[in-house]
Amino acid sequence: DIQMTQSPSTLPASVGDGVTITCRASQSISSWLAWYQQKPGKAPKLLISKASTLESGVPSRFSGSGSGTEFTLTISSLHPDDFATYYCQQYKTYPYTFGQGTKLEIK
Amino acid sequence: EVQLLESGGGLVQPGGSLRLSCAAAGFSFSTYGMSWVRQAPGKGLEWVSAISGSGGTTYYADSVKGRFTISRDNSKNTLYLQMNSLIADDTAVYYCAKDPAGLRLPLDYWGQGTLVTVSS
Numbered sequence: 001d002i003q004m005t006q007s008p009s010t011l012p013a014s015v016g017d018g019v020t021i022t023c024r025a026s027q028s029i030s031s032w033l034a035w036y037q038q039k040p041g042k043a044p045k046l047l048i049s050k051a052s053t054l055e056s057g058v059p060s061r062f063s064g065s066g067s068g069t070e071f072t073l074t075i076s077s078l079h080p081d082d083f084a085t086y087y088c089q090q091y092k093t094y095p096y097t098f099g100q101g102t103k104l105e106i107k
Numbered sequence: 108e109v110q111l112l113e114s115g116g117g118l119v120q121p122g123g124s125l126r127l128s129c130a131a132a133g134f135s136f137s138t139y140g141m142s143w144v145r146q147a148p149g150k151g152l153e154w155v156s157a158i159s160g161s162g163g164t165t166y167y168a169d170s171v172k173g174r175f176t177i178s179r180d181n182s183k184n185t186l187y188l189q190m191n192s193l194i195a196d197d198t199a200v201y202y203c204a205k206d207p208a209g210l211r212l213p214l215d216y217w218g219q220g221t222l223v224t225v226s227s
Contacts, residue, residue: 001169034213036152043202043217044144044152050211087152091213094166096142096154 002026002090006099012107017078021102023071023088032092035064035073038101039084047086048073078104109133109216111203116221123193123225129186129203129218137161137181140206142214143188145199145223153199156188157206170196193225 003026013019023033031051036044046055048064051071061076075082083106088099115127129141143155156177157166165177176189186203200222204214 032211038152043219044214045217046213046215049213049215055215089152089154089213091208091211094154094157094208095168096157096214098152098154101151 001095002029002092002097004088004090004097004099006086006088006102008102009100010103010105012105013078014107015078015080018074018076019078019104021073021086021088021104023066023073023099025069025071025090028068029090029092031067032090033064033066033071034089034091035062036087036089037082037084038087044087075104109205111205111216111218113201113203113218113221116201116223118224118226119193120227121194121225124189124191125193125223127188127190127201127203127221127223129188131184131186131203131205134205134216136179136184140208141177141179141186142204142206143177143186144202144204144214144217145197146202146220147196147199150199155201157208158186160209190223193223195225197223198225199223 005024033051035048038044052064085103110132112130142157158177174192178187200220202220203218205216
């Protein structure tokens, strides 16, 4: 199975800050990487597919990059609504695997 | 508008069985694969199982292989997860998700989830 490792696990930040979350795959997944946002008690929401393709309706302050084994999710200027938990996921092959999550919290 | 609505969760004793359902609307159900993903309380996301649009191909996580069975009824636009020999570690919110794997896309729509609690 492909292991996905996210860092950091927790990220304290303030409104207006720019932040970056890193995701590493245990083997190359080309660009078959997705990012999800999850708020407490809610289902995950797809933000980015194919490492860098923003889903419709997702604000442009979100961006993704990377290929192979190293990926990043960047939020350029945090809004209050962005404080949530973020997960990366590889969909190159089954079993799909997720990173352990990064909780973006208010500093 | 894509809608996915899970049902069937509840409290079950260890060793028991439960069948989850996911009613789909707003897209051509038989065209797309579907997945189940679970989330234990306070934990991260774990993919559980997937099925192709026709139902002819299925995939399972090692943690549930041999105990869970995924299926679908395209005439009813409904996805199922039959869960047998349940253990405490199966306690989680179970989400169904549209899985357009054939289009090289990730899980793009999710239901609201249904809670399964395995406890005596």
